[in-house]
Amino acid sequence: MTTPTSARSITWARRRSTLARFWRDFRSHNTAIAGLAILAVFALIAIFAPLLADPDGLNVAKATAKGHQPPSADYWLGTDQNGLSILTLLVHGTRVSLIVGLSATAIAIVIGTLVGIMAGFYGGWARSLLMGFTDWFLVIPFLPLAIVLATVLGASLVNIIIVIGVTSWPGTARLVCAQTLSVRSRPYMERAKALGAGDWHQMTRHVLPNVMPVVVAHVVLTVSIAILSETTLSFLGLGDPTQQSWGNILDSAYGTGAMSNGEWWFVLPPGICVVLVVLAFTLVGRALEVVLNPRLKEG
Incomplete structure (x- = not known):
């Protein structure tokens, strides 16, 4: 009766040790x-x-201030063309931009992981078909494809998430497929197959855990x-006009001539926010x- 508990405790001890390392x-x-920290x-x-x-x-x-006001004690980052506080727009735009970035990434990762694992695990004609479909997405320039899809689907937050998600998965699929091919050739996969493990068991219990670090x-x-894609699409006027995001703020600044009029408070804050978040994600990701990746660690 103590064996399952002991095995479970050993498993959790290993997991805690791995997380600590x-x-x-x-x-x-x-x-x-x-x-x-950022x-x-x-x-x-x-x-x-x-x-x-x-x-x-x-x-x-409900706006009571004048439009295009410079920063002051009442409006720390000035106002836009409608008299709304730029700081208020930035704060609420943070939520929209992060939601779009995380949601679109979730869609891209799910699609890319499924396609990559299936292509690498089955190989043969399945790999040729799935990787050919992936290459088709990679050949088409991202921005024109996203613009076309956003125009067809319409300007809404959900549609922007879908557009970015379904156009961002090919890189993940390629990466996961290569990793799956490496895992499939390992001895324990042959042992699992010899013991009667089905395809689903092998993919979920052996392949997926080994490709997850890369994912x-x-x-x-x-x-x-x-996030950069959402900012680009919103700047081009394809974002949701009912939701404030950093891209929408930049679009409004460009449309009202803030750049040519020297209204730096309308342009720099959202631009700096985009740069900081993208830089932070890049630093953490690297x-x-x-x-x-043990190979990179050794290097």
Whole structure:
């Protein structure tokens, strides 16, 4: 009766040891800790956005200030063309931009992981078909394809998430397929097959856990690409006009001539936010690649 409990305790002890070793290696990268701190700040801003900035400040009908005001004691980052506080728009735009980035990344990772594992595991005609479909997406330039899809589906937050998600998975599929081919050739896969393990068991119990470290590192880098994509589409006027995001703020600044009029408070803050978040995700992602990939760690 004590054997299952003992085996379970050994398993959890190994997991705790692995996590402790992972955190020790991760925190040795100062740039990764800096990126993690930046992401924590933006995550807190997104979570507590309604408390940090009154949602009524997004309502044009309730705006009382003049448009295009420079920064002042009442409006720390000035106002936009409608008299809305730029700071309020930035705070609430943080939530929208992060939601789009994380949601679109989740879609891309799920699709890319499924396609990559199936292509690498089955091989043959299945790999040729799936990788050919993946290459078709890779050949088509991302931005024109995203613009076409966003135009066809319409301007809404959900559609933007779908557009970015379904156009961002090919890189993940390629990466997971290569890793799956490596895992499939290992001896324990032959033993599992000889013991009667089915395809689903092999893919979920043996292949997926071994490709997850690569997927996790790739997820963090994909989020930054998704946020940049949302900013680009919104700047081009294809974002959801009812939701404030950093891209929408930049689009409004460009449309009202803020750049040519020297209204730096309308242009720099959202641009800096985009740069900081993308840089933070990139720093964390690069560190994860080194920690989770023994070859890079040795180098």
